[in-house]
């Protein structure tokens with residue numbers, strides 16, 4: 015396969031501009047006609063031809079200023095249309111045909127359960143018509159959608175300006191979007207939906223019509239999304255002074271969607287999973303996700319749409335920033351601590367793993383083959399962590415000044431990460447030069463803490479603390495430079511008293527680590543001081559802090575930062591698992607059990623922190639503090655620790671469970687905390703056969719999906735017969751609702767049972783399953799590959815082979831989704847050699863496959879390089 019990577023360094027400004035785009039689209043499942051009229055201007059003086067991207071298009075005609083071009087005036091290939099002309103300004107009209115019904119990649123114009131729908135980011139517009147498909151070409155769009163009257167609702171970006179009949183059976187709606195935009199923000203939706211309407215008045219008094227389109231019969235499941243939208247609109251006005259800028263804001267929920275949602279100007283398209291929610295069918299996490307994705311797409315209207323990316327290497331410009339904004343919003347709407355923990359789990363489970371693999375890349379990548387492969391946890395989540403560090407360094411006011419300046423300079427432009435940095439620089443005295451390495455350097459820095467003491471004659475103990483940083487080489491970059499790292503830090507003694515350093519390097523609870531290492535000293539009367547490092551996860555880094563059990567428990571008891579307190583327990587559990595990995599027969603010491611019991615007693619009224627502190631780190635998180643992983647040994651040790659945990663703390667766990675009253679459902683933070691804590695505890699108790707009945711009784715009596723699923727998830731640890739019977743009941747109840755069934759699919763696919771492949775094969779034959787629907791594929795195959803660690807990593811390689819067999823089929827249907835699910839296979843570096851051999855063997859099978867997509871090719875070839 016010969017595919018050419020694009021490099022960030024090779025950026026060239028566009029040779030032409032396209033001020034206006036007039037699209038006339040007549041919808042038909044196999045013969046959609048697109049007439050595109052472009053007003054084109056040559057940029058500067060040059061004689062290069064106008065080159066338009068195209069993919070899977072059939073060209074019908076092309077004219078300039080009304081005259082059809084003859085064959086020698088243009089050339090058309092599989093991927094481009096080039097036009098030779100001497101004119102500096104001209105109107106180009108192109109007519110082409112496409113077949114949405116055959117579009118299974120869900121990029122461009124496709125059919126989702128009978129409705130027409132588009133997805134253009136990153137490079138899908140070229141599958142609709144010939145165009146300069148790059149984000150730095152901004153145009154004003156006018157779009158006429160024509161369809162049979164059996165398709166009643168015809169939507170596109172902007173405001174509706176005209177509608178009417180074409181003939182007895184055909185109608186049209188014409189839309190105009192006054193804001194110049196790149197083509198990746200173009201959208202069209204046409205179908206028959208239920209419509210929820212509402213309105214929002216901005217601070218400056220502008221009334222905005224809100225419209226939410228959902229599948230017929232699902233109206234009541236859209237209410238929460240619409241309420242979330244209004245909260246997001248208000249928040250962006252309050253916190254950033256940003257108002258919405260069109261008369262109408264539309265959201266459409268579709269069942270077939272490759273990603274979460276898409277911020278098309280004025281017409282967001284959502285995976286229905288991030289819109290539909292009600293008490294019966296959605297968990298608290300689902301509600302949370304709906305609100306945060308609704309907010310995310312709304313916030314893009316400014317960070318993404320009004321100011322967009324110059325090229326796709328700058329993706330984090332809009333995504334990192336918008337994720338940070340949605341995280342801040344969610345923290346304000348729900349709780350700062352649980353939000354922070356949630357995001358840190360994502361970083362540790364997925365982003366650190368990506369950095370440790372051959373896909374490692376900086377938040378601003380240097381080289382790309384298939385752009386769809388770079389919608390990554392690095393660009394999004396590490397990108398958001400980098401924005402968060404700006405926020406930490408500049409403070410909320412400084413950050414706001416920087417944002418104001420960013421919009422003042424760049425509203426209406428397509429810009430780079432450097433432009434953002436320079437706006438932030440204008441709002442602070444801190445020199446951000448070194449900080450910008452976070453944009454160019456990949457890998458996870460490791461912060462190591464060293465502590466030594468010296469007792470003086472007068473009995474005063476002089477403590478020296480050294481913080482050092484080191485970023486291990488990554489596959490894309492061997493040499494690493496020191497980063498500019500804000501490290502939240504607190505030095506405490508056994509009673510919880512805080513100390514300041516002699517050098518005053520700790521300011522407002524933070525030090526800046528910018529060299530390879532730094533040292534500061536503290537004087538105290540005690541030899542026992544504990545450094546509490548990286549409060550609130552102040553930087554996307556790992557910490558090596560050699561603390562004993564006692565110090566970890568001191569942190570839990572006394573540290574100011576609740577994140578540090580949670581993290582201390584996570585470290586303690588990680589140590590316990592390690593002990594059982596090394597000596598499986600050993601028992602966890604009483605010091606630890608007593609410490610955990612005390613922690614529980616201390617936090618019995620703080621169910622939020624308590625619930626999170628009772629979660630044992632996931633297998634995936636544990637992997638990040640290990641190398642050469644022997645999967646079965648690690649899984650066994652983790653399971654043994656969970657079992658001992660349930661037995662050792664049975665009474666305490668039962669007490670917590672019983673102290674949380676069963677109340678009628680409400681979606682408030684305190685009720686969410688109660689359900690979360692109760693279900694975490696239930697999952698522990700489920701390991702003890704004498705408590706199986708609690709699981710069953712919660713399943714039977716639950717009035718909401720959080721508790722139903724809490725019981726069902728816990729039942730994974732019960733006897734097979736209990737699990738099977740609850741799963742059968744669940745299926746019977748929810749057979750009609752594919753989004754709920756996805757949860758059921760995922761629970762089956764993550765079961766550690768010997769007949770797992772037969773089970774998955776059966777799931778794939780389920781009447782509600784379809785390989786063409788990404789949500790179904792992710793819930794079965796994705797869940798297996800990402801979260802069924804024991805069976806996916808079976809030492810005979812059968813799990814790897816099973817997933818690969820599936821990917822070979824999926825790649826022909828939907829390469830984007832296939833390339834996402836291959837991720838765990840490409841992360842072989844961390845595992846013991848017997849795993850690596852099998853993983854690479856399957857990657858090799860993929861690489862040798864004829865007709866492999868660019869998407870899979872890029873990830874697989876990198877991984878084997």
Ligand code: PHE
Pocket residue numbers: 133135136273274275276277310311333389
């Ligand atoms: N831009 C979308 C978001 O982050 C994600 C997306 C990318 C959706 C590519 C579809 C295709 O909000």
Ligand code: ZN
Pocket residue numbers: 310314332333336
């Ligand atoms: Zn986004």
